Amino acid sequence: MMTDSTLRTRIHRMTQVGVPGTPGAVRILDLRQENGRDLPEFEAGAHVDLVVSDGVIRQYSLLNAPSERHRYVVAIALDPASRGGSRHLHDWVEEGDVLVIGTPRCHFHLVEDAPYSVLVAGGIGVTPIWSMAQRLIALGRPFEFHFGARSAATAPLLAEIAAGLATVGVALHTVFADEDDRGLDLAGIVARAPVDAHFYACGPSGMLDAYLAAGQGVAEGRLHYERFAGTSAAATDGGFEVELARTGGRYTVEPGQTILEALKLHGINVPHSCAEGICGACEARVISGIPDHRDDVLSDAEKASNASMMVCCSGSRSPMLVLDL
Ligand code: FES
Structure with a gap:
């Protein structure tokens, strides 16, 4: 849907x-x-x-x-x-x-007025990163670009990116696994960046885990990333109720169900897409109750605020959730 x-x-x-x-x-x-x-x-x-x-x-x-x-x-x-x-x-x-x-949706926002940006791409994860680089070029903002892939022959967009960066004198730093299996030096990339830099990464899970580990000392809100797949299992313990504020309907989420599935069984279709907590399509505003967040869309600060939740994968820590649906 x-x-x-x-x-x-x-x-x-x-x-x-x-x-x-x-x-x-x-x-x-x-x-x-x-x-x-x-x-x-x-x-x-x-x-x-x-x-x-x-x-x-x-x-x-x-x-x-x-x-x-x-x-x-x-x-x-x-x-x-x-x-x-x-x-x-x-x-x-x-x-x-x-x-x-x-129509396009965005949960991987570029901070366009950042003093400096560090872009890190792994394999097909280069796609949003290359769009960001083109935007930074258009804005005339300084950045650096790191790209890891299996080989030069399979690295998507490699020639296009190299040519685009060359027009503004930005180096393309590449690591290809068939030549060097150590991968991108993420700790070094983070350590060498200016202290006020914003970082952006998209790529396979292993690369993103290493990126998050390397960026532990980076100031809150400066380490941005996007995953291809959810990292947490959906909350399916059930045993709570969901009230939909717009209709007043109240529904029980049974063990083995997600909120999305429980509502669907009652004929209520909440807009959704990935159903694994990575796209943001099913986001619902939380009016009351405490969600059990399982998505990879909201930041830690957004999760802590409990202002909204992804109903495809997140559950509830309270007996009742009231959602703006
Ligand atoms: S449907 Fe994609 S995050 Fe819920």
């Missing part, structure tokens, strides 16, 4: 990176609105829901510059374990096909 209004886009151009059908293969889709109009504005770091096939929706970061209004560009890495998402987009779509997408 998509949250916002949808757009019918056509694949204007499709570019292949790596050997088709093999691990590491990436397809880059240049999507343009079918009616030829400009697309809604987006922030660097934003993503869109993409309807892959019936009932299958996936989220992809926009990798192009936010100043581009005529297209959205996304990159799809082939997941060898995929049976319906990336596999379908690699095997079955062609230039000219129509794809339905949601």
Whole structure:
């Protein structure tokens, strides 16, 4: 179930990176609105829901510059374990096909007036990071760019990024695992950065865990990141009630259910997308009660405030939650 209004886009151009059908293969889709109009504005770091096939929706970061209004560009890495998402987009779509997408959402915000920015990308996680770099270039803000990938041959957007950074004299720092298996020196990157820098990272879980460990001493609110998959199991202990303030309806969340599932069983469809706590589509304002936060969207400070929660994965620490739904 998509949250916002949808757009019918056509694949204007499709570019292949790596050997088709093999691990590491990436397809880059240049999507343009079918009616030829400009697309809604987006922030660097934003993503869109993409309807892959019936009932299958996936989220992809926009990798192009936010100043581009005529297209959205996304990159799809082939997941060898995929049976319906990336596999379908690699095997079955062609230039000219129509794809339905949601309007962009952003939970990975760029602090545009930061004195300095450090951008760190791992593999396909380069997509929102490259969009951020293009925004910083447009703003004339100083930054550095670090990119780790399996190999130069499979690193998405490598030539485009190198050329773009070269126009403003920013070095592209790369580490390729087939040449150097130590990966990015995250501790060194953090240690060498100016004290007032903001950091941004997107990549595989292992890289992000190392990034968070390296950034433990970074001031609150300066260490930004986005994950591809949820890191916590959904809260399914149940045993509490949810009241929906707009209708007054009250529902029991049984053991084995998420709030989203319990409401769905009662015919209440809360907008959602990823269902694993990474996209932010199911966010609900909390009027009273204490959520058991399990998502990777809200910051620690936002979780501590208990002002909102993701109902696809988070539960309740109190017997009753009242939500602004
Ligand atoms: S549906 Fe994506 S965070 Fe809940």
